[in-house]
Amino acid sequence: MHDYGWWERGRCFTALCALLVASASATAAENLSAAVASVTRTDLSRHIYFLASDALEGREAGSRGGHAAVAYISDRLKAFGAQPLGEDDSFVQEFGAGYRNVLAIIPGSDPVLKNECILIGGHLDHVGYGSRLNSNGPIGRIHNGADDNASGVSGILEIVEGLSRLSTPLPRSIVVAFWDGEEKGLLGSEHWANNPTIPLDRIKVAFNLDMIGRLTNDTVTIYGSRTAVGLRRALVRSNEATAITFQYDFKNRDDSDHYTFFRKRIPYLMIYTGEHPDYHRPSDDADRINFEGLERITRMTLHTLVDLAEAPKCGGFHERCREETTLARIKFGAAPPRLGLTWSGKPQPDGTFVVIGVDDNTPAHRAGIRTGDCITEVGGVPASAVGELRDIVRLSPGDLELSIRKAGTDVVESLKIQLDGVPLPSGLILGRDETDPGTLVVNAVALHSEADNAGFRDGDRILVDHFPGAAPDRATSWIVERSGRMLTLPEKQD
Numbered sequence: 058m059h060d061y062g063w064w065e066r067g068r069c070f071t072a073l074c075a076l077l078v079a080s081a082s083a084t085a086a087e088n089l090s091a092a093v094a095s096v097t098r099t100d101l102s103r104h105i106y107f108l109a110s111d112a113l114e115g116r117e118a119g120s121r122g123g124h125a126a127v128a129y130i131s132d133r134l135k136a137f138g139a140q141p142l143g144e145d146d147s148f149v150q151e152f153g154a155g156y157r158n159v160l161a162i163i164p165g166s167d168p169v170l171k172n173e174c175i176l177i178g179g180h181l182d183h184v185g186y187g188s189r190l191n192s193n194g195p196i197g198r199i200h201n202g203a204d205d206n207a208s209g210v211s212g213i214l215e216i217v218e219g220l221s222r223l224s225t226p227l228p229r230s231i232v233v234a235f236w237d238g239e240e241k242g243l244l245g246s247e248h249w250a251n252n253p254t255i256p257l258d259r260i261k262v263a264f265n266l267d268m269i270g271r272l273t274n275d276t277v278t279i280y281g282s283r284t285a286v287g288l289r290r291a292l293v294r295s296n297e298a299t300a301i302t303f304q305y306d307f308k309n310r311d312d313s314d315h316y317t318f319f320r321k322r323i324p325y326l327m328i329y330t331g332e333h334p335d336y337h338r339p340s341d342d343a344d345r346i347n348f349e350g351l352e353r354i355t356r357m358t359l360h361t362l363v364d365l366a367e368a369p370k371c372g373g374f375h376e377r378c379r380e381e382t383t384l385a386r387i388k389f390g391a392a393p394p395r396l397g398l399t400w401s402g403k404p405q406p407d408g409t410f411v412v413i414g415v416d417d418n419t420p421a422h423r424a425g426i427r428t429g430d431c432i433t434e435v436g437g438v439p440a441s442a443v444g445e446l447r448d449i450v451r452l453s454p455g456d457l458e459l460s461i462r463k464a465g466t467d468v469v470e471s472l473k474i475q476l477d478g479v480p481l482p483s484g485l486i487l488g489r490d491e492t493d494p495g496t497l498v499v500n501a502v503a504l505h506s507e508a509d510n511a512g513f514r515d516g517d518r519i520l521v522d523h524f525p526g527a528a529p530d531r532a533t534s535w536i537v538e539r540s541g542r543m544l545t546l547p548e549k550q551d
Contacts, residue, residue, distance in 0.1 A: 089363060092219035093298075096355045098348035100218070104133075104211035105270070108181075109203035109343045116202060117185030118238040118245075119155035126181050126210075127157045130235050133214050134161045137221045139233060142254050152238075152248045159235040160254055163220055165366070167228035174259045175366050176232040177216060177358075178246070179209030179266040180239030180314055184337060191240060191337060198339040203346055205336065208270030210235060212355040219359050227366035232260065236314050239267075246314035250321055257321060261372030262288070262365055265315035265327040266358065272350025276302040278329045279541070281315060282492075283307055283378040283387075285324030287368065289493045292326070293538050295360035299353040303541025308382050322374040328358060375492055389488030389498050395476045396450045396457065397421040400432060408441035409433050409462065424474045429464030452480045454533075479521055480533050482507030487519075495522040496538070512546045514539065 107113075107129060113122035131148040134141075139161035143149040150158040159181065165171030183202025184191040192200060201207075217233055220226075232255065238244030250257060262285065269277070282289040282305055292303065309316065315325040330350070335341040365371050381387045397419020400410040409431040415422050435443045436458045443449060450457065457476055462469045478497070481487075484506020488498040499517040502508050518538040535546050 088223050088225075089360070092222040092363075093356045093359055095219045095222050096215045096352060096359060098352040100215055101211045101351050101355065102343070102346075102348050104214055105203055105207045105346055106343045108207035108210060109201040109341075111199050111201065113201075115185035115187070115200045116181065116183045116207075118182040118241055119153070120185055122185070123182055123237065124155075124157065127159055127235075127237070130159045130181065130210065130214065134159070134217060134233065137214075137217045139163055139217055139221075142232065144254070150249060150252075150254060152252075153244060156237040156244060156248075158237050158245045158249055160249070161217070161233040162255070163217070163226060163231040163233070165228050165230040166226040170228040171230050172259060173261050173371065174230045174232045174255065175262050175264070175362055175371070176234060176260050176318075177213055177264040177266070177362060178232075178234030178236060178314060179213055180206050180237070180245065181210050181235040182237050182240050182245075183207075184240050187337070187339070193337045195339065200337065200339050201342050203341050203343040204268050204270040204330075204333070205341060206239075206267050207343070208268060208346060208351055209266035212266050212269055212351065212358065215355050216359045216362065227363060229261070229366040229371065230259075231362070231366065239314055243314055243317055246317040250317050257323075260318070260323050263315060263318040263323055263325045264358065264362065265313055265318075265325060267313045267315075267327065267329060268332075269328055269330050269354050270346040270348075270351050271330045271333050272301075272347045272354060273330065273333075274302070275300075275350075276304050277354060278304045278306050278331060280306050280308070280310060280327035280329065281319070281325040281378075283375060283381055284309075284319065284326075285371075285373055285375055286492050286494065287371070288324065288326055288365075290495065291361050291364040291368070292357075293541055293543065295357050295364055296541050297543060298360075299357040300542055301353060301357060305541075307378075307384065307387070309378070324372055324374055326361070328354060330354070378492075387490070389490055389500065392487035392489050392497050393477060394419055395453075395478045396474070397477075398426055400446065404441045405431065408439055410440050410446070412461075420474045420476055424459075424472050425470075426459075426461055426472070427464065431462040431464075432459060433462050433469060434458075434460035448483075450476065451483070452533075454480050479519070479535070481519070481535075482511050482513070482533075484508035485513060490518075493518065496520055499537075510547075511535070512544075512548055513537070516540075 113125050116123045116126045141148045142160040142162040148159050184200045187196040187200045236245030309319050315327045318325050397416040398421040399414040400412050412430045432440045457474045459472045484503035485508045486501040488500045490498050496518040502513045520536045
């Protein structure tokens with residue numbers, strides 16, 4: 058008599074494990090959704106209308122209005138459960154002529170990754186009553202700085218509140234920073250970088266939220282996306298729900314606090330809705346803020362921060378970002394081959410094609426194909442009868458069956474090769490961006506080609522790891538990133 062009960066118990070245990078994993082994933086997603094939903098335009102408005110009120114007299118660094126903003130921010134951080142990271146177990150780091158940075162930390166939960174930090178910061182000061190050095194006029198009147206930068210401060214406060222809603226802290230620690238003296242020359246962030254309250258090498262990525270309150274044409278400018286591998290993808294993933302258009306700017310501008318970290322070789326992301334006629338004028342008031350847009354930007358930023366805090370690997374400064382300041386100066390690598398071999402242009406007398414080159418670490422190389430081998434069949438059809446092999450490789454949805462006669466022998470091997478990449482339409486010139494793995498960069502689209510007809514445009518990025526497969530009629534679809542938004546091509550016609 059045999060006991061087969063262990064088999065059934067094993068099946069039940071496996072099913073239970075799968076159910077627990079699925080349940081945990083669903084719970085994590087619900088937690089994140091709750092955190093993101095806690096960011097509301099009502100709360101953002103409450104913060105901005107206080108910080109940009111006449112009572113704070115323009116929040117000039119070191120002034121009584123600036124100190125009132127520091128007190129307000131500190132009280133909010135305490136209410137949200139963040140831990141002080143200033144001096145003497147407080148939220149404040151004093152420096153200069155009465156200037157005050159506000160600093161906090163939300164410790165991570167992973168035993169190892171908690172020693173790494175994502176910093177999210179923005180400057181809290183503005184220009185007070187204005188002067189000839191810092192105002193576009195008229196001077197002598199209160200410059201409330203609602204967009205510059207009560208908008209960034211309010212966004213950060215809402216992000217901290219959102220993080221407090223998570224049932225489990227993020228794996229990495231989150232440093233929260235409100236810089237003073239930015240309007241006087243990045244003084245606060247410079248002071249902290251030279252006198253950090255935690256080791257600076259723990260900071261893997263620094264966010265800078267500066268002027269995020271005037272969303273126009275649904276577009277934000279993103280700086281710093283090339284300062285580390287994976288930053289662009291994290292932004293794009295986090296933008297699926299908010300669907301904001303990104304304008305990537307590769308310059309490393311030196312007029313806001315992210316530049317302090319850039320100079321220290323720390324990757325950064327700066328999110329910015331752009332300059333406007335009220336910039337450094339008394340008219341930069343709370344009633345001109347686009348609160349719906351600010352809510353979306355803040356939610357997207359929170360999502361991005363969570364993405365990076367949970368990533369297996371984060372940070373690592375991309376040195377070439379110093380020179381890659383325009384699209385024309387970015388050196389995209391060659392797109393990786395799907396198969397990785399080249400063959401003779403004409404068949405041999407016996408109808409086979411000679412392999413004349415095999416690229417290292419490609420599907421062909423891993424399958425054991427070498428220079429001098431002969432291709433005898435493709436998909437069970439004699440090689441001489443299959444037409445253009447390049448098109449077959451390009452269009453194949455996955456596996457490619459090849460029969461190969463090894464060089465100098467009569468031995469024929471039947472191989473089933475898993476191709477890299479995805480099937481693609483003709484008419485694309487593709488590249489590879491080392492800071493954005495898992496994508497193919499569309500450098501050019503031939504006019505009236507299959508790719509042009511499918512809707513591809515120069516600058517699109519094909520998300521290889523989102524490929525959904527091909528229909529039986531080879532009508533294939535592709536997911537691309539275009540200016541921060543994910544689209545499926547061909548787009549459905551109404």
